[in-house]
Amino acid sequence: MTFINYASREINCKIVYYGPGLCGKTTNLQHIFDATAPQARGKLISLATETDRTLFFDFMPLELGTVRGFKTRFHLYTVPGQVFYDASRKLILKGVDGVVFVADSQEERMDANIESLYNLEENLQAQGYDLMKIPYVLQLNKRDLPNIIPVEDLAAELQRKGEPVVEAVAATGAGVFDTLKAVAKQVLTELRKG
């Protein structure tokens, strides 16, 4: 849910990275953190298990700049991808302004992508949102691996509403900022509608 503070002239929006376990959601945030000037971002908070699997969420505030005299800040969150953390995923979607679905391009993860996408639609509905109406981007991650599904086939299976599709290798940073830009643009365009 967007928060506009006229006194401090700030606007805050919430973006959630969603997707199956080990698809690269945290890696997206880690790259944004590493590649952004320290004055433009806060700490990267990771609530993770001892084996670095996301337990509850990762969080990072990012300041993009000023629009019409208002500082625009994006609060970036990831959800835990593992199936049994569904209760946590539901909570993190509360108040979301835009969603990035990070799909794992490897053949053997196709079923996990589809399951996670259904889960996203269900959990958005539980919070009163409709995937067809909210700012949304599909990222096809891990494009550098050998056993990947062609982009057209992934898009045919996973694209829901003509949303932007971005190819990425989050581990090297390829496509990470393009994805963020695509979703942030839609969020700001929504604000224009009021």
Place this chain on the structure above:
Amino acid sequence: MADAPILLREQQYHKIKAVLARLRLDSSARIVFLVDKDGQEIAVQGEVGNLDTTSLASLAAGNVAATGGMAQLIGEKEFPTLSHEGERESIHISVIGRLLLVVVFDECSSLGLVKLRSKQVSHQISTMIAEITQSDDDSDSPFAGITDEDIDSLFN
């Protein structure tokens, strides 16, 4: 759809800050925050120093969301207050509608005093939230006039 955006006008912001300042004084607390349930910091009063208030706000909201989820699993609507006591520093969180009142205090205060004072201002804060929500209805988005170029300029 879900909750409408929170639009906080300057006058409302200063009123909230004044209430938080008073609460801080009355409860001998170090820092008092008002945060929304989605983790956005609305206002803060106190010795913030190098404290990462943005992360604290987000984690407080995550904390309330998680315990709220547990409450529902055992048949409760929510847990209206949460307290975490450390060796020196402690945190008390009260749920007030869609907002969270977060009080950080040390041995200069006590949990009992913080609970009492937080409860005393909760009605005042509820009224303020109602005002903010009401004013949402008749206000235009300040972004109604932004252009594609404005948006693109953020990414250059």
